[in-house]
Amino acid sequence: MGIDDFRLARFLPYRLAVLSERISRRLSTIYGAEAGLSVAEWRVMVHLARCHEVSVREIHECVNLDKSRVSRAVTRLETVGLVQKTGSLTDQRLLSISLTEDGWSLLDRILPPAVAYEKRLLAALSDADCAALDEIMEKLHRVMDDDPEARPRSTLDLPGAAE
Amino acid sequence: MGIDDFRLARFLPYRLAVLSERISRRLSTIYGAEAGLSVAEWRVMVHLARCHEVSVREIHECVNLDKSRVSRAVTRLETVGLVQKTGSLTDQRLLSISLTEDGWSLLDRILPPAVAYEKRLLAALSDADCAALDEIMEKLHRVMDDDPEARPRSTLDLPGAAE
DNA sequence: GTGTTATCGTTGCAGGTGCAACAAAAGTCA
């Protein structure tokens, strides 16, 4: 293939990036409109909804965010009053981060429309499509799992992760 | 569904973002190692390989980059000598951007391994998988095409685009 | 022609981001 026969629009990494970014951007108009949440802040909040008391490191490992990104997101969420930081009693290094009342109430408002939008996306797919997509994404991940130069996958993104 | 039953790891937008970012990041070690190209610069370069003389706006429309991002990428590529800017003769507003000799020769080196990595990804998928993925991505895009709040799709990312 | 509008590329700005360096705390091992 000649150099100038390469077509970006057919290049899988590009196509995934474009689709993903388009969806993320649309979604952020939902959870961003209400409270100006960034992607990082959104991920931290929904993770806290599930794992009520966690440290920065745990969030970092679970939601695919750099630890400094988590740290700054938590700091900002705290100043806005959506999250509270408490020092752990047993280990002075750890923080115990959790949602405040305001945090829960905000999630009450923004999570349903976000889930509804995902439903809207999924409604365009058949059951077979969904199964195929799961399988395909897992196959692509496994290529990178076997690639020492690729960044490892987060714990919770592995297919069998229960929690 | 209760608020705290929500699982980020199963949320389609999140999963797409994680996969896409993982792949992009790995890929950027290929074209970034040789010349320190950013994603934007990479997209500009490969677009120029195909459409030899184009304006900032054309690039912006074709490769899903904000025009200011294109402008800055082109500026940097020019200072590094990979790209040349010429004012159009017919329309003084337009720029005519093209690869230099160095630009072509860099692409000669980085495009093959990038394509090889895509092949490596695709090798994990069956023909049926590939067809399914095409169809699924197109279906998801169409949901957003029908959504006035979503950002419109780039011309060249439409399925039938010839060039 | 003239005044208005649209297009093109750049830039200022505020904010996000990754990476490495860092201090504090905990763990380890002799």
Next chain:
DNA sequence: TGACTTTTGTTGCACCTGCAACGATAACAC
């Protein structure tokens, strides 16, 4: 105990990014 290593969260820095505003040019309406 005391020296060393590891872990945890924060921060400094350089860079990237999106958005809006801008000046310059072209197109348009009349």
